[in-house]
Amino acid sequence: MKSHTSYIWMNTKNRYEIVNITGAVEEELKKSGIKEGLCLVNAMHITASVFINDNERGLHKDFLEWLEKLAPYSRDVPPPLTHLDGTVPPSDSVRKRDGYNHNLTGEDNGDAHIKRTLMGREVVIAVTKGKFDFGPWEQLFYGEFDGQREKRVLIKIIGE
Amino acid sequence: MKSHTSYIWMNTKNRYEIVNITGAVEEELKKSGIKEGLCLVNAMHITASVFINDNERGLHKDFLEWLEKLAPYSRDVPPPLTHLDGTVPPSDSVRKRDGYNHNLTGEDNGDAHIKRTLMGREVVIAVTKGKFDFGPWEQLFYGEFDGQREKRVLIKIIGE
Amino acid sequence: MKSHTSYIWMNTKNRYEIVNITGAVEEELKKSGIKEGLCLVNAMHITASVFINDNERGLHKDFLEWLEKLAPYSRDVPPPLTHLDGTVPPSDSVRKRDGYNHNLTGEDNGDAHIKRTLMGREVVIAVTKGKFDFGPWEQLFYGEFDGQREKRVLIKIIGE
Numbered sequence: 063m064k065s066h067t068s069y070i071w072m073n074t075k076n077r078y079e080i081v082n083i084t085g086a087v088e089e090e091l092k093k094s095g096i097k098e099g100l101c102l103v104n105a106m107h108i109t110a111s112v113f114i115n116d117n118e119r120g121l122h123k124d125f126l127e128w129l130e131k132l133a134p135y136s137r138d139v140p141p142p143l144t145h146l147d148g149t150v151p152p153s154d155s156v157r158k159r160d161g162y163n164h165n166l167t168g169e170d171n172g173d174a175h176i177k178r179t180l181m182g183r184e185v186v187i188a189v190t191k192g193k194f195d196f197g198p199w200e201q202l203f204y205g206e207f208d209g210q211r212e213k214r215v216l217i218k219i220i221g222e
Numbered sequence: 223m224k225s226h227t228s229y230i231w232m233n234t235k236n237r238y239e240i241v242n243i244t245g246a247v248e249e250e251l252k253k254s255g256i257k258e259g260l261c262l263v264n265a266m267h268i269t270a271s272v273f274i275n276d277n278e279r280g281l282h283k284d285f286l287e288w289l290e291k292l293a294p295y296s297r298d299v300p301p302p303l304t305h306l307d308g309t310v311p312p313s314d315s316v317r318k319r320d321g322y323n324h325n326l327t328g329e330d331n332g333d334a335h336i337k338r339t340l341m342g343r344e345v346v347i348a349v350t351k352g353k354f355d356f357g358p359w360e361q362l363f364y365g366e367f368d369g370q371r372e373k374r375v376l377i378k379i380i381g382e
Numbered sequence: 383m384k385s386h387t388s389y390i391w392m393n394t395k396n397r398y399e400i401v402n403i404t405g406a407v408e409e410e411l412k413k414s415g416i417k418e419g420l421c422l423v424n425a426m427h428i429t430a431s432v433f434i435n436d437n438e439r440g441l442h443k444d445f446l447e448w449l450e451k452l453a454p455y456s457r458d459v460p461p462p463l464t465h466l467d468g469t470v471p472p473s474d475s476v477r478k479r480d481g482y483n484h485n486l487t488g489e490d491n492g493d494a495h496i497k498r499t500l501m502g503r504e505v506v507i508a509v510t511k512g513k514f515d516f517g518p519w520e521q522l523f524y525g526e527f528d529g530q531r532e533k534r535v536l537i538k539i540i541g542e
Contacts, residue, residue: 098380221380
């Protein structure tokens with residue numbers, strides 16, 4: 063069994079950004095010399111994603127807008143005070159910042175942790191006859207939700 | 223290391239449909255002869271999913287209704303005009319079709335790209351003693367969100 | 383190629399709970415003796431998740447509250463009656479229990495199936511030089527959404 067490990071550094075201009083990394087990851091597959099196997103590609107940071115979808119700019123805008131709707135940067139409307147199993151968290155709305163408990167740590171990226179969860183941390187891609195076994199429209203993207211800083215993407219390929 | 227690659231063709235009667243593919247994928251595992259390893263199963267199209275959950279019809283209806291609520295086929299209510307980092311996209315609501323930028327390409331499946339993201343592109347399953355190492359209720363499903371056309375599911379098994 | 387299979391039993395005190403399993407899974411990696419490869423960690427039950435994110439309690443509260451908002455235990459507000467492809471499900475709101483078709487089976491965990499879908503069934507982690515190739519903040523969690531009963535997490539490591 064052969065294995066190949068590589069890291070791609072990312073540093074996006076915008077706080078929220080979707081970057082096509084298909085070519086960069088295909089380069090690593092070539093270097094690996096692996097013909098049959100599996101390739102894992104994952105964000106190494108917990109406010110970023112790696113996902114597969116269509117290389118269409120309108121769709122990428124739709125993704126970012128939809129994520130903002132489901133997990134906004136700042137939640138003006140307080141979340142339901144009665145939640146989970148019927149329990150009522152005391153003084154919950156007071157303790158939060160931007161609507162996120164996480165932001166009480168001093169961070170302002172509570173939304174980014176949730177956005178990345180929606181888009182996914184990782185993909186696993188089949189390697190067949192030395193190539194990524196992609197469908198006709200599949201391309202590989204890095205989704206950044208708390209950018210303008212150095213982050214890494216991991217590529218691990220195993221096979222023969 | 224052995225590897226086995228196979229493709230299943232799908233063509234659903236309905237636009238939105240959930241199909242049990244457990245048996246079909248188990249057939250491929252038998253053919254592979256692999257006893258210990260990993261099996262990747264993924265949709266090769268970006269408006270379809272592969273996921274693991276319960277084989278219960280009511281639940282499948284719940285999934286489809288919930289997806290429709292979170293990413294409707296047509297969004298009558300305009301999305302928030304102030305989004306992301308506080309920026310306001312100019313004339314955004316004018317440019318969209320059905321509430322999706324993607325649908326300006328002529329497609330009407332903006333919703334399907336998001337629905338598939340919620341349900342996931344792929345699963346990785348452990349192979350132990352020649353069988354899928356499933357919990358008691360785990361079954362494998364294909365989720366179609368823009369059907370009535372030919373699509374493929376990829377099965378890649380590696381191991382020994 | 384070597385492989386290592388292990389199971390962790392979970393039984394949470396609360397119905398909804400997030401448990402750090404990083405250490406337990408790292409123990410299995412040590413036992414495996416595998417230096418280069420891939421590790422799959424997945425919930426074996428369909429109302430539980432395995433995911434990677436930050437080890438921060440406020441964030442875990444945010445996750446649980448957000449999940450409750452997107453897939454509440456009981457949906458008081460009926461879902462949209464016109465859905466999917468424009469079809470109207472007859473008497474749909476009558477047939478449901480807690481807003482979930484699934485709960486007509488006698489279960490009350492329709493929400494848990496959806497919550498687990500949002501958080502994900504599984505993660506795949508790279509093994510490099512005998513360690514999990516984690517970014518600085520990555521930790522591994524079990525997400526329980528229908529707890530207070532015995533469930534299992536599967537760990538499968540393959541490599542050399």
